[in-house]
Amino acid sequence: MPLSETAESQKDKQEKMKMLSKETNVNNEEIGILVQSTYYSQHKEINKGASMKQLFQDWPFVFQEIGMGVHFKQLTGIDLKEMFFASLDKKRAQLLKFLKTTSTERKKQVMRAAAKLEVSRGQLEGGSKDVKDMVILLLAYFEERQEVMFHHVEESFLAEDVVDKLPVTPCIIVSALCMMFGSFYCFNIHYLVELASTLEFLQRCFFNINPDKKQLPINPKVLTLIADLADHDWRTSS
Template identity: 25%
Template structure:
């Protein structure tokens, strides 16, 4: 690194700038190094080595023309060359910010895989989590999720191929550390299961807000996973009156078209083009394109992984799958079987020739429902219902139906049903790549579903092993 920067002597350190170190060090490490150079502290740890003399092969001695080697602590390096310890952090710096794993306590098998940038086996990964949590608990008996996230994020950034949620094709789920974070936090909770003194308690929310005080409440669901929402300003040149007139004109023009349905006369057109366009406006994600890419890229991996499971319901689904079956439909059924969610919570099977009029509203849930015409494995068409009313279809192409069905949760600002939340969150995170760090479209959840995180980790491990 120093040779590339042109540093040949200790005096040259004064000419190094922080931007010169961007490609070699992390921002905080760069600032620490620059601060040490300015205060004259770094030179105390430098090992002076004289420049090699071609005419004298003997060992060099210090001279005016010198080069130096920086200490290992200042440079990122694999565990084989720099085995940092979990020593006390600097004064004023939280321990989890400057936490360093003691690799001497990690098994040689894991260390070897990390050096080769390979993923540890599941048992090795569990052993690594045990060692990591033991070292973390030396600083805090019950680290919070934020503390665990800080430590895990540092490890994943240093060794993304070994511990990150990175697929074989380079696709990353969220910030890449959800699965390892979940394992670490679960281990912390297990270690503190009988330790009442180390429990963390949140401040109780007031039932009634006092005058002039803002009551603590859950954030709005409509912001979850969205890049833009709830515009405060009207379009340029428009007023409330002109928009109302435009809505009435659209209702008069399109109300007679069977392919477009308006929900409760609100002026919201329920059509494939409308849903896909509005979903893209909210999330910056092309829902149909993303689903097609996900099925082609990860569909076979899900099928192969499920074939290794000893689950009767999953085996029943795979037994009905043949080359003529719809792969997307099979994958959706497999996911619901894996998460032990009833298919009736998201889908309804009707007669192949059924239309919107033929579907019994008594059987439809209040949440969005994907209505399948014919066999689930070989659907001839689909419809979508919202709030117990069929608002779209029938249409062909099952994957288009999944895209329209999922988009409706964002377009109409609806929560995932509890009975099918894991499947929908897996589609959201794994297929569409919508990975907010906080919040949820499910009640009483503010982080990633642990079942979704576990399945994602197992799929990545299976993908790399195959």
């Protein structure tokens, strides 16, 4: 706990955030400061194994973009969205080109996924479309199932309309990729076996989280893709 904090001050700030979460217009800077100063209490409760329902009641802003970003940075030292978008700018074009060309020569499932994306072209534009395409092609490359990561709901639905129908692990509704990924870290959730390769690739190449190889060896499938991308980049730029 920060030296300037006490159990009582942490509780007071927690109650203040609960009240603020019910308001429609909040000051993001104020929320960020409150979440940062109560990080100790948040993560202590998470480490004790509190249920998601209880955590949502106790720390509602950690389930929102501003709060999760602050919590993730306190935990990892990485700015969640800033790191992802910086990596996206540098690596998106190369990765999409590789997945849509070179990899389709070896993996029929990637070729089929790429063909489906061409059919649906125009539904999304720019960065959003590229991110969607990238994740779908990565899932196809690693032979992992889209339906485990993506859950399709009507745009008019509210959170309470769908929450009981969702899996207990993080998934993407619409394109909340950063928050989906951040949830695994903020709430101490293991990667799903069905998505392990895709999530580890995103972890290492887009969120720049690379644990010591001795403690956590790189997934062989992920290592192969990283090596192939490096080789492809060298060949196409030479």
